Amino acid sequence: MLQRIQIASLKTPSSVEMARSAVIALYITICCVAFILSKIIISVLLYKRWARRRRIVEEDFCGGKMVMFRSHTTQSLSSKAFMKKTMKLTNKDIIGSGGYGTVYRLEIDEKTVFAVKRLNKGHAERDRGFERELEAMGDIKHRNIVPLHGYYVAPQFNLLIYELMPNGSLDTLIHAGKWSEENPLDWPSRLKIALGAARGLAYLHHDCIPHIIHRDIKSSNILLDHNMEARVSDFGLATLMGPDKTHVSTLVAGTFGYLAPEIFDTGRATTKGDVYSFGVVLLELLTGKRPTDESFVEEGTKLVTWVKGVVEEKREEHAIDTSIRCFQVDEVQKVFAVAEKCLEPDPSNRPTMSGVVKMLEEIKPQEL
Numbered sequence: 401m402l403q404r405i406q407i408a409s410l411k412t413p414s415s416v417e418m419a420r421s422a423v424i425a426l427y428i429t430i431c432c433v434a435f436i437l438s439k440i441i442i443s444v445l446l447y448k449r450w451a452r453r454r455r456i457v458e459e460d461f462c463g464g465k466m467v468m469f470r471s472h473t474t475q476s477l478s479s480k481a482f483m484k485k486t487m488k489l490t491n492k493d494i495i496g497s498g499g500y501g502t503v504y505r506l507e508i509d510e511k512t513v514f515a516v517k518r519l520n521k522g523h524a525e526r527d528r529g530f531e532r533e534l535e536a537m538g539d540i541k542h543r544n545i546v547p548l549h550g551y552y553v554a555p556q557f558n559l560l561i562y563e564l565m566p567n568g569s570l571d572t573l574i575h576a577g578k579w580s581e582e583n584p585l586d587w588p589s590r591l592k593i594a595l596g597a598a599r600g601l602a603y604l605h606h607d608c609i610p611h612i613i614h615r616d617i618k619s620s621n622i623l624l625d626h627n628m629e630a631r632v633s634d635f636g637l638a639t640l641m642g643p644d645k646t647h648v649s650t651l652v653a654g655t656f657g658y659l660a661p662e663i664f665d666t667g668r669a670t671t672k673g674d675v676y677s678f679g680v681v682l683l684e685l686l687t688g689k690r691p692t693d694e695s696f697v698e699e700g701t702k703l704v705t706w707v708k709g710v711v712e713e714k715r716e717e718h719a720i721d722t723s724i725r726c727f728q729v730d731e732v733q734k735v736f737a738v739a740e741k742c743l744e745p746d747p748s749n750r751p752t753m754s755g756v757v758k759m760l761e762e763i764k765p766q767e768l
């Protein structure tokens with residue numbers, strides 16, 4: 401009897417404990433579910449707010465749609481003023497033109513100026529893929545990339561709205577000599593531009609998800625901001641427009657003189673193809689010559705062979721642009737060596753863009 405009572409007294413607390421732990425388990429489950437639900441709700445609300453903020457203007461206008469991404473430049477913009485001014489652009493506002501279209505200067509007020517690129521071909525039907533690509537381009541922010549502030553899509557034409565780069569393109573600076581006392585194109589500036597452009601391209605190749613291949617690296621796609629800092633522009637355009645839709649001198653996307661040799665065989669764009677094109681830009685910075693310069697043909701040589709010869713014979717300081725008055729021979733030699741590596745005929749022997757950045761940084765580590 402005593403034994404039975406003892407067993408009963410042992411049994412009772414354990415069932416109470418069981419009930420208690422079941423309640424605790426229920427509480428924990430409820431808390432976990434509530435926590436997860438609250439996280440989901442907060443994420444949805446944050447996404448909605450972000451999506452609403454990201455587009456400050458998204459309106460139908462003259463049969464098209466205008467989208468502006470939110471940034472400190474665009475936040476104080478009146479949408480109506482912007483659209484009115486955009487539609488009033490005329491030939492006198494043109495600042496350049498290229499294979500994809502014409503670029504206009506659009507001044508909203510003294511402080512707010514944009515570069516508006518009118519793409520030659522619009523999309524007859526609304527193309528969500530095209531818009532998604534543009535929205536992805538709008539998300540890319542880096543000090544060496546020209547930011548895209550918005551776009552306008554219409555049946556006949558499209559507009560891309562970029563930040564205006566006050567010092568124009570590297571192509572104009574080198575080949576039209578458009579530099580000044582305040583913004584010279586001396587040796588230190590060239591080194592800074594080379595490194596800035598390399599950093600911008602390395603960011604597209606290695607840090608963007610998905611990784612971006614530029615496909616059309618050349619001196620006219622490297623622009624200079626007010627600090628003469630290099631900014632890579634036109635990334636994504638070769639993909640957006642498709643090779644058959646551009647008139648950029650070659651069947652594959654890209655520009656003759658900058659294209660890696662393997663692209664002619666495979667037609668495939670790769671990051672190593674961009675590295676080759678960057679090597680050509682380095683040569684332009686070093687020599688002041690265009691890749692299609694007649695002197696290469698006159699000497700019966702090709703760019704790659706010519707660079708190899710210059711480096712092997714240690715003639716670097718004689719190949720340098722005559723407008724560079726003052727330079728350090730060892731630095732010039734090192735940049736030539738980087739260019740030579742980028743221009744390796746076999747893509748697998750070329751460095752990656754982050755490798756190029758490292759090599760350029762090592763040339764003048766204390767200043768760059």
Ligand SMILES: Nc1ncnc2c1ncn2[C@@H]1O[C@H](COP(=O)(O)OP(=O)(O)OP(=O)(O)O)[C@@H](O)[C@H]1O
Pocket residue numbers: 495496497498499500501502503515517546562563564565566568569571572616620621623633634648
């Ligand atoms: N954001 C910008 N700020 C200032 N100038 C610009 C800007 N974008 C383009 N430009 C100017 O307009 C010119 C034409 O640019 P665009 O990108 O249309 O053609 P491209 O680069 O010369 O050739 P392609 O279209 O074949 O790449 C550039 O060389 C540059 O001088």
